[in-house]
Amino acid sequence: MSSPHPGDGPTPPPDSTQPLPPSPYVPYDAVGSPQHDPSWSQQAPHPEQAPQYPTHPQGSAYAMPSTPPSSRRRGPGWAGAGAMTLAAALIAGAVGGIGGGLVAGGGDEGEGPSIVQRDGSPAERPDGSTAAIAAKAVPSVVTIRVSGGGGSGTGSGWVYDDKGHIVTNNHVVEAAGEDGKVRIELTDGSRRDAKIVGRDSAYDLAVLEVDPQGLDNMPIGSSDDVVVGDDVVAVGSPLGLGSSVTSGIVSALERPVSAGEAGDESFISAIQTDAAINPGNSGGPLLNGDGDVVGVNTAIAQVPGQQQTSGSIGVGFAIPSDVVVRTVDQLITSGTAEHPIIGVSLDRRWQGQGAKVLDEDEVQGGDAVIPDGPADNAGIEPGDVITEMDGRRVTDLDQLIVRIRAQAVGDKVTLTVQRGQQEKELTMTLEAAEEN
Template identity: 40%
Template sequence: MVPTSFVDLVQHVKGAVVNVFAAQVVRGGLPNPFGGPWGAVPDRIQRSLGTGFVIDSEGYVITNNHVIEHASDIRVQTSSNEEVSASVVGLDDRTDVALLRISARNLVAPPLGDSDALQVGEWVVAIGNPFGLSQTVTAGIVSAKGRTGRDVPIDPAGYYNFIQTDASINPGNSGGPLFNMRGEIVGINTAINAAGQGIGFAIPINMVKQILPQLRTSGRVTRSWLGISIQSVTRDAATQLGLPEPKGALVVEVFPGGPAASAGLRSGDVILEFDGQAIRDSSELPWLASTAGVGHIARLDVFRGGSQRQIQLRLVEMPPQRR
């Protein structure tokens, strides 16, 4: 059923949406060593804008990491036009999430919903600051779920499981909330230079809820690690390996001294399940492994040499160079 109006929903939640303004000092260059009339290039201020949303009465605000990354000054404008300074509490570039804190009056904080419960075809509403046009409301449906780094042109090192929507999302919307029709926040809108028009992507709020406690307490996310590099199983690879269909994560490299090496995992193995959860695509495994927890005993279902076997291993903390 198509909603006749979004007025009540917007009036209820718009107070949580804030504009985020970030400024970064970009150092100028050195004078030309061969001489010339201009001398050194002066420093300049690079500005960016985005959106964020309040998550509690204590003034915590979520936005995208790329909106405020490297910023020397961050300002937040609330829905009541109060502009305040924001401090960075925590950052996680792998999920593109940043946690800020502000001191402002009359903050509104809608509930965080369950993005896993979203259904394709469900109505959603985005509120943001596209091109500096604050409190812009757009609506659409959930077009697809589970879009990965393979589907979306974005940093392949990140952990992504995007919600795709046809609600209009443009530069400046980044970091803003995606609401379901109950007024719950189900995603963080992320402006991406997608090839097509009318395609927007949002980070599922359940992914954010998993890392939020660590961002609050330590400012960063500690991740667990298998100690392997992987790639997707293509149809040709599945045929060569004897897999009935292309699924799972193909182990490309096993890092010496890591958990996988100690447990006997080999290059050429295909991981089909992690702790009983099927791996449909290789992009699903890094998130499962990284959030299971340091010290967790993981159970892997592995396809090797035409047969399936179980391997158990104890996860360790991800080395800094792998984060």
């Protein structure tokens, strides 16, 4: 896959691909979809100019800031009223809880209900329980408040290291632009000004820097160790309600997710979870049973046909921690992140198994296989169909793209290709896309 921006990759003729359908992974408050240039075939994504890659019949949406930017996205009309309704419900619940506590006191022995006393402090919970995980994690999860020319809103983030770096989603802070304001709010209600260190729309990640005094960084686990069925906990600020904790399981792995507006999409081989994730959860951590970060919550599903997302329907997506660590370290070091490519143009019209490289005569002003690129050096030719990557089946071009993007620049991958009646196994080294 090449990086599809001017001068860096081939541009097929307008009739070489079908018009791209709207991506099912769009900002949660977007209505309709932007127009796309049908001349672009499927290529390696680039944050400045990339086609949309629909991957699933159901829609998905960013778990956007609870008050979305006004200039680029339409805010949901229910957000403010919904937040007030929730606040009223919380107050009513608190009053009811106090009354209930008084009633449940019981009388002398034998005259009332038996009271089972826990050993130790009432606040203690077994290791690995959701309560124990939450107690350790919540102080290191922050609410992010953004205002700027692109609008205002809230999202989530978490403490990455002892230098005051905070990890969040790019779409949480992008509304700040060049001159906007970003602040974090801690669990005690105090706020600190934050500086954007770097952000990357292709992986939908951003790094902030704040005064590190009193902050505890979160332990990070390897997403490669995660399996379907693992218990997970999500922490964040849905609808601006800070320090909210939800739990569930890992529902699926390597779910191809592309989300965002035209030219500003992210491409994720995502962890799918049924832990409730709502607008405002974006950027918050997804934790395993040991309380380690294994993902960054970034998107939620949208029921097909709905114009805007009303909340969690039990299908949320997180960026795997292995990708997060690699990207965040690059953002801290240089302010930018590398994006691996293989240097081919893929055919979205292809209906068969795998991902098909365009034939040479379908490309105008470029090449189906970039000369001296990773694919060319490995022996891939125009018209080849990539059917496997590292011994695992490739079902379509979307899956191939997110698998490539989950790798690091310099990694070696093995591709199985079908060329006519022959099957070949080729090894290539991934290279970095040339960024504008």
